[in-house]
Amino acid sequence: MYDNESTDGLKDRIQKYIDDGIVTYEYYPGKPVQMQSYNYAIQRFRSETKWLAIIDGDEYLLPMEDGKNLVETLEQIKNNFINHKMRIATNVGAVGVNWRCYGTSNHKERQDGLCISDKGSTIPFKYFYDSQCTKIRINHYFSKSEDEFRNKIEKRGWPDGEHDRNVENEMYEATVNCNKVYDDVMKKYVDKVKKDCKTRKKFYLKRELLE
Numbered sequence: 001m002y003d004n005e006s007t008d009g010l011k012d013r014i015q016k017y018i019d020d021g022i023v024t025y026e027y028y029p030g031k032p033v034q035m036q037s038y039n040y041a042i043q044r045f046r047s048e049t050k051w052l053a054i055i056d057g058d059e060y061l062l063p064m065e066d067g068k069n070l071v072e073t074l075e076q077i078k079n080n081f082i083n084h085k086m087r088i089a090t091n092v093g094a095v096g097v098n099w100r101c102y103g104t105s106n107h108k109e110r111q112d113g114l115c116i117s118d119k120g121s122t123i124p125f126k127y128f129y130d131s132q133c134t135k136i137r138i139n140h141y142f143s144k145s146e147d148e149f150r151n152k153i154e155k156r157g158w159p160d161g162e163h164d165r166n167v168e169n170e171m172y173e174a175t176v177n178c179n180k181v182y183d184d185v186m187k188k189y190v191d192k193v194k195k196d197c198k199t200r201k202k203f204y205l206k207r208e209l210l211e
Helices: 010-019 034-045 070-083 146-155 167-175 187-210
Strands: 059-063 099-101 136-140
Touching: 059 070, 070 136, 146 167
Parallel strands: 099 136
Antiparallel strands: 059 136
């Protein structure tokens, strides 16, 4: 997890996961450094893992075929490329995954609970409109509520730092365009995610009491 000068106590909240080796934490100051941090992560971890997902904290990789987990899906995509007679290269360095961008679901203010359980609306940005995402996709919960999204975009620039943000245009995307199509693909995961979160919370609470 790369921390770009956050001020909400991120490291303190995840310290137990850092201590257990579940999370690798990197403090990465400066602006804009998103692309720079991507390249740094690739160089640092290229020999430690076969697959490295470079995604934001509000993005979730989702395999779309029943019965296949994320690694199985990626391996299938890789093998399909290797075996394709019309491929134009002998190898590939990465898999590009298209977004499904979720809007505010008409929430004005921050909601309690999981973002996957209170989100029901999604439409991809126009340059991904024709993608079918039949094997894998990224669910991007970029807006959450109106208040949260406005607060975010008014404080941040674009990752490359070369463009100004049009706040009202982005608010329109989040509150209108990305609220047009109902999508409940994550509904089947909600109960399990809640159960897993509850189990993990109990585990750390019990350990703290024993300590």
